[in-house]
Amino acid sequence: xxxxxxxxxxxxxxxxxxxxxxxxxxxxxxxxxxxxxxxxxxxxxxxxxxxxxxxxxxxxxxxxxxxxxxxxxxxxxxxxxxxxxxxxxxxxxxxxxxxxxxxxxxxxxxxxxxxxxxxxxxxxxxxxxxxxxxxxxxxxxxxxxxxxxxxxxxxxxxxxxxxxxxxxxxxxxxxxxxxxxxxxxxxxxxxxxxxxxxxxxxxxxxxxxxxxxxxxxxxxxxxxxxxxxxxxxxxxxxxxxxxxxxxxxxxxxxxxxxxxxxxxxxxxxxxxxxxxxxxxxxxxxxxxxxxxxxxxxxxxxxxxxxxxxxxxxxxxxxxxxxxxxxxxxxxxxxxxxxxxxxxxxxxxxxxxxxxxxxxxxxxxxxxxxxxxxxxxxxxxxxxxxxxxxxxxxx
Amino acid sequence: xxxxxxxxxxxxxxxxxxxxxxxxxxxxxxxxxxxxxxxxxxxxxxxxxxxxxxxxxxxxxxxxxxxxxxxxxxxxxxxxxxxxxxxxxxxxxxxxxxxxxxxxxxxxxxxxxxxxxxxxxxxxxxxxxxxxxxxxxxxxxxxxxxxxxxxxxxxxxxxxxxxxxxxxxxxxxxxxxxxxxxxxxxxxxxxxxxxxxxxxxxxxxxxxxxxxxxxxxxxxxxxxxxxxxxxxxxxxxxxxxxxxxxxxxxxxxxxxxxxxxxxxxxxxxxxxxxxxxxxxxxxxxxxxxxxxxxxxxxxxxxxxxxxx
Numbered sequence: 001x002x003x004x005x006x007x008x009x010x011x012x013x014x015x016x017x018x019x020x021x022x023x024x025x026x027x028x029x030x031x032x033x034x035x036x037x038x039x040x041x042x043x044x045x046x047x048x049x050x051x052x053x054x055x056x057x058x059x060x061x062x063x064x065x066x067x068x069x070x071x072x073x074x075x076x077x078x079x080x081x082x083x084x085x086x087x088x089x090x091x092x093x094x095x096x097x098x099x100x101x102x103x104x105x106x107x108x109x110x111x112x113x114x115x116x117x118x119x120x121x122x123x124x125x126x127x128x129x130x131x132x133x134x135x136x137x138x139x140x141x142x143x144x145x146x147x148x149x150x151x152x153x154x155x156x157x158x159x160x161x162x163x164x165x166x167x168x169x170x171x172x173x174x175x176x177x178x179x180x181x182x183x184x185x186x187x188x189x190x191x192x193x194x195x196x197x198x199x200x201x202x203x204x205x206x207x208x209x210x211x212x213x214x215x216x217x218x219x220x221x222x223x224x225x226x227x228x229x230x231x232x233x234x235x236x237x238x239x240x241x242x243x244x245x246x247x248x249x250x251x252x253x254x255x256x257x258x259x260x261x262x263x264x265x266x267x268x269x270x271x272x273x274x275x276x277x278x279x280x281x282x283x284x285x286x287x288x289x290x291x292x293x294x295x296x297x298x299x300x301x302x303x304x305x306x307x308x309x310x311x312x313x314x315x316x317x318x319x320x321x322x323x324x325x326x327x328x329x330x331x332x333x334x335x336x337x338x339x340x341x342x343x344x345x346x347x348x349x350x351x352x353x354x355x356x357x358x359x360x361x362x363x364x365x366x367x368x369x370x371x372x373x374x375x376x377x378x379x380x381x382x383x384x385x386x387x388x389x390x391x392x393x394x
Numbered sequence: 395x396x397x398x399x400x401x402x403x404x405x406x407x408x409x410x411x412x413x414x415x416x417x418x419x420x421x422x423x424x425x426x427x428x429x430x431x432x433x434x435x436x437x438x439x440x441x442x443x444x445x446x447x448x449x450x451x452x453x454x455x456x457x458x459x460x461x462x463x464x465x466x467x468x469x470x471x472x473x474x475x476x477x478x479x480x481x482x483x484x485x486x487x488x489x490x491x492x493x494x495x496x497x498x499x500x501x502x503x504x505x506x507x508x509x510x511x512x513x514x515x516x517x518x519x520x521x522x523x524x525x526x527x528x529x530x531x532x533x534x535x536x537x538x539x540x541x542x543x544x545x546x547x548x549x550x551x552x553x554x555x556x557x558x559x560x561x562x563x564x565x566x567x568x569x570x571x572x573x574x575x576x577x578x579x580x581x582x583x584x585x586x587x588x589x590x591x592x593x594x595x596x597x598x599x600x601x602x603x604x605x606x607x608x609x610x611x612x613x614x615x616x617x618x619x620x621x622x623x624x625x626x627x628x629x630x631x632x633x634x635x636x637x638x639x640x641x642x643x644x645x646x647x648x649x650x651x652x653x654x655x656x657x658x659x660x661x662x663x664x665x666x667x668x669x670x671x672x673x674x675x676x677x678x679x680x681x682x683x684x685x686x687x688x689x690x691x692x693x694x695x696x697x698x699x700x701x702x
Contacts, residue, residue: 234409237682238675239633241640245659249667250420326536333538334644334656346538353542353645360546367539374534 036311039387046383049376056373060192067183069173071190072341075181077121080106080359083176083184086164087112088154092139098122101168102154105358107147109136116171175365178348179355184362187343188369194255194344195325195373198262202324205263206317210270215301217271218278229275236268240327245336254337255344258328266324273316277309311388318381322374329370345370399687406679413675414464417668418457469669474661480669483654491639491650497566498574498635499628506578507624510585511617517590525582532579541572541645557646569646573639577631585624592620622689629685633678 030038040046064071085101092098100111100122111119124136124145132148143162144155154162170176175184217228243265247257281287282305290300331337332346340347348366355362444450448459463470469480513525532540545568549557555564592598593616601611640652647653651670658666 230405233405234412237409237679238413239678242671242674245655245667246417246420246671248659249662249664250423329536330538330641333536334641336656336659349538349542356542356546357550363539363542363546367535367543371531371535371539374536375530378530378534 036387040383043383043386045379046387049380049383052372052376053380056192056376057196060189060196063189064186064193067186067189069183069186071182071187071343073182075177077181078110078118078173078177079179079181080355080362081110081118081170081173081177081181082359082361083170083174083365084167085112085170087166087168088162088164090138090141090143090162092141094139096139098138102145102152104152107134107145107152109145112168116168118170118172176361178351178362179359182341184348184365187348188345188365190343191345191348191366191369192373194338194342195328195370198258198324198328199321201259201262202266202321203317205267206270206320210267211274211306211313213267214271214274215278215306218275219282219297219301219305221279225275229272232268232271235265236272240265241331244327244331248336254331254339255328255342258331258337262324262327266320269320270313270316273312274309277312278305281305281308315381315385315388318377318384322377325370325373325377398690399683402683402686406676406683409679410672410676414461414672415457417671418460421664421668422453422456464672469673470665472658472663472666474658474663474666480666483658483666484651484670484673487649487651487654490648491636491643491652494566494569494573494642494648494650495632495635495639497570498577498639499632501570501574502577502581502631502635503628505574506581507585507621509578509582511589511612513582513586514589514593515612522586525586529579529582529586532575533583535575537572537575538641538645540575541568541642544568544572545645565646569642569648572645573635573642577635581624581627581631584627585621588623589616589620592616595619625685625689629682629689632681632685636674636678636681 080103082103085103087099087101090098090100098111099114100109102109109122109124111122113119122136124134127134131146133144133146136143136145142157144157146153146155156162173183173185175188178184178187213228213232217225217232240261243261244254244258247261248254251257251260287300287304290304295303328337329344329346329349332344333350335347335350337346338344345366349363349370352359352362352366441450448456451459460470467481469484472478472480472483475483509525509529513522516522545557548554548568555567556562598611598615601615602608606614639648639650640656642648643650643652644656651674654666655670655674657663658670
């Protein structure tokens with residue numbers, strides 16, 4: 001504090017001293033949840049994640065209804081079609097144009113129309129096995145596909161190599177087709193349905209069993225707590241994968257056993273967390289006050305303790321949902337999940353691995369789908385944690 | 395200490411008993427016996443097989459017999475591979491699974507912790523951003539995707555490592571990397587946030603104020619305290635690495651227990667499924683117990699027998 005501060009008296013203004021003016025709160029007062037919402041809204045990755053998850057849910061529900069294809073419909077003539085291709089154009093002497101693309105891994109030509117819809121496979125002449133070439137007739141013009149040296153080339157009758165006119169997105173099968181000619185996009189959306197079903201079941205059990213089990217153990221305490229927590233400990237020693245595998249022996253379908261396994265044992269982490277919260281909260285003064293006023297156990301649990309632990313519950317939930325989705329896709333990947341022709345992100349990936357050498361692009365979409373979903377849940381979880389508990393922010 | 399270990403061992407036995415009982419009755423709830431499935435066997439042969447494996451006894455006799463044989467560490471014969479016992483199957487697969495699993499644990503510690511330290515010490519600078527990006531990706535991308543991408547790039551395209559088999563040390567690189575990817579990222583994130591918290595503590599300022607070298611401050615005061623949460627998760631990490639190896643063993647065609655396990659399910663080899671489940675559960679519990687004891691030894695502040 002220095003003494004030479006020199007503010008002219010005119011700069012000073014007397015404060016209005018009417019009663020209560022000092023107590024007026026000028027900033028809008030926010031409830032805890034408004035505050036949380038504001039902080040969450042300011043967190044861009046979390047907002048993008050919420051948008052992504054909503055989009056995923058909507059497209060999983062409505063996407064398959066809107067698609068002209070079904071997840072099990074096969075079209076072997078149009079198998080292994082890539083989502084993007086380089087098109088060629090051949091004009092015969094009458095001026096009739098044919099636009100087509102070459103699938104460089106199975107040496108088939110497919111006709112496409114100008115907007116990128118696939119018309120069908122182009123039948124060629126007999127393959128010349130010795131020279132490794134095949135002739136294709138377009139009107140009166142003959143183009144020879146020469147695959148004796150890779151990459152395969154298309155040679156016009158005059159010996160010139162045909163040049164592609166450019167890249168084109170596959171408008172019939174936006175994500176291409178798999179090795180049985182099924183639309184990958186629809187199968188992806190079915191995979192999303194399965195993943196979301198698993199996520200939904202996980203949420204339900206966490207809410208209905210996990211919270212109440214943990215709540216009761218934490219609230220009653222003592223011997224009850226000890227016994228209940230021993231049970232939780234026994235359940236949680238065994239990885240969920242083992243439960244799924246055991247159930248799979250009894251229930252034939254992999255998906256049902258995954259759902260049953262998640263439904264029966266996936267609440268233990270939540271129960272532990274809620275118990276810890278309740279143990280801490282029940283010593284708070286306001287709980288004692290409520291009890292003094294004659295509130296019953298049920299009322300204290302549902303009105304005081306649970307609402308106050310909802311923050312950590314939400315955060316735990318956003319961490320548990322992805323691990324449930326993970327388990328389903330893992331099991332499906334090793335062939336213990338959904339049964340064909342059903343599609344899950346795990347089975348889609350494992351099918352893509354079979355054709356990895358020839359069609360590496362088939363791995364991209366299922367891998368991207370599961371990874372993006374995981375990213376979304378992770379960012380949402382981090383965002384929620386930061387928004388609910390600003391002290392935790394790092 | 396001995397009391398605590400005894401208590402833990404007791405709980406382990408209770409858990410194992412519960413698992414044995416559960417698996418036993420689940421297996422017997424399956425309609426039809428193990429020999430009903432494929433070809434129709436002549437009734438005499440089936441009866442003979444049932445008698446040989448004791449399947450014609452009342453269920454509680456079978457249960458008691460099974461309990462007795464398990465207590466003698468005998469998991470019974472495999473129903474699908476004549477002449478092979480489940481013990482033999484496990485003994486064949488265990489070295490591979492343990493070797494990849496332990497290498498992965500080492501990888502988690504040797505990569506995850508330094509990544510976290512580098513990130514925390516360079517907070518909000520580019521090394522931090524880079525580590526956090528890698529770590530977020532590692533948590534979000536499933537190990538089977540990591541494994542296939544690694545396989546495609548390094549084995550198929552570049553040809554640096556073999557696509558399958560463990561004939562030399564290069565065969566281990568991809569499986570171990572794919573297996574540990576998630577947990578390296580997890581541990582990196584954990585050790586970063588824990589070290590950041592420790593760096594803010596008063597005793598760190600004191601250590602600096604009394605003139606310790608930066609290295610001493612970091613290693614003697616910072617790391618020792620901030621690595622406690624990392625040690626805590628090592629038990630679950632080990633458990634997860636061992637079960638996570640199902641997928642990795644499948645992709646890289648490694649002859650470990652995970653692969654036997656998956657095969658025995660598709661073969662409906664009941665005794666093998668039961669035996670391997672029980673063995674896995676016991677192995678995991680022992681691992682978790684070892685890590686917990688290690689943890690007690692590392693952090694003298696934790697009281698024995700009390701949950702942290």
